[in-house]
Amino acid sequence: MLLSGVLVVALAFPLAYGAARRGTGGAGVLRWMCFSAVPLVTTLLVLGMLAGFETIDAGPMGTPVLIGGALLLALLARLLYVRGSGATFAAAGERTALGVTTAIIALCAYWAVGNYAQEKGQADAELLSHNLHLRPAVLLDTSERLSLAWPGVRETPLPEAEAGAHFRYRYEGLRLLAQSGNRMFLIPRRWTWDTGNVLVLPVDAGVRVAFHAG
Template sequence: MADDDAGASTPPGRDWVSTLATIAAPTTFIGALLLYFGVSYTSAFYNYFGVDSATLGFSTQDYALRSASALYLPVGSALLVALVGTLIYYAAVAMGKRDTPPPLAIRLSPVALAACGGGLFLLGMLGGLRVWGVGAMEMPLLLSGGLVLLLYSRVLSFKLAGADYPVVRERVAVGLVLALVALASFWAAHEYAKSHGFDDAKYLAGHLRLRPTVTIDTTERLYIPHRQVRETVLPAAVGTSQRFRYRYEGLRLLAEQKGRMFLIPENWSPSCGSVVVLPANSTVRVAFRSG
């Protein structure tokens, strides 16, 4: 009867729901982190050229795709650390199930991890208080890394003793630690994305030959400063329906989005230069070439 009651009290599919929630939660977190990284990266990249990324009208998918290539190294490093941590966790579980106590060095490993975690967290706090010159990205990494090591040392100490974790009295604390780690992760991603976007924009500004060359024919004069582009007045052919009167050369395609072209002069510099925005429709004639 006890077994029947237990089975009756368990909602159908609860195991499946728990499994799906376990899988979906980190997936959702990583997806949100990718999107946030993409927004921060794109904003920093185009701000370097004086363009507000909001005017480009990128979609959620565009932001996520722009974040992928820059995240291979940090995500790969994080996954490698997670793999090592998982192996150590299962080794601790196996040792906790033995009748003989583990070696002293193994028993002291949670203490060592807790000391390292506390030291990292303290360094992050002192950096936030400007006691020492910590970088904008290093501070959240120190804080989150310290919290993760403190929590991990607590888990290992329980597993080495053959006990389960978290215990009831510490569940709220564990939830707060995980929330702080998530917050620090977004903080670090934001700072890394800004730095990476700025560096990529600076590199592109010095190597604009990597972008396609654009020649524009227009029906009206654009009044772009001559030091930025080369303007040619096209001859009016008698008896033809030629609509285009002006040709502009010396431009590179920075972006094309939502029916608009964002063009940058070949001699652009942060102190001298601007980005030209033109509609990609029948009012202009466009020719692209590489190199």
């Protein structure tokens, strides 16, 4: 969405400039376009500040999008005005202000992306909690007792078929949440969003894992 917005702005800027310059009184049209952006910029900034202080509910991305959008619109209006009027671009002091404005816009973009990622991750986790049947079921054999008193998880001592049997306990009712490197994250099949547990299990010679559907 952000990249699409940047693409639209990148295309609209030269089109607006060229259309205004080709028309009668092109410089005046450009100045009018620039000054007409002032109320919109002010409104977006005010809404962004209110959202930042939680006076209004604008969602997790409201504050950075509103503030960043307002500053981006103001920056583009200023650049358009300079090009339309033919004036020398930006005095030294204004260049500093433009640099700070650009930095804040970039910060708002990162802020919005970070908030989106967090919101998406929480939504995916909550969706998964209601659809645990989509995760692979795990049959876990271990050499040591794990003492998992979790709802839905059953512990069964394995028969010692021969002396020195390596795996002694079997656990059923687990599901694979994720795997990262040599670690597996296992959850009980009756896992809940509020009271669920996660078993972080190293994948080594001390465990034997089998996956199955159901």
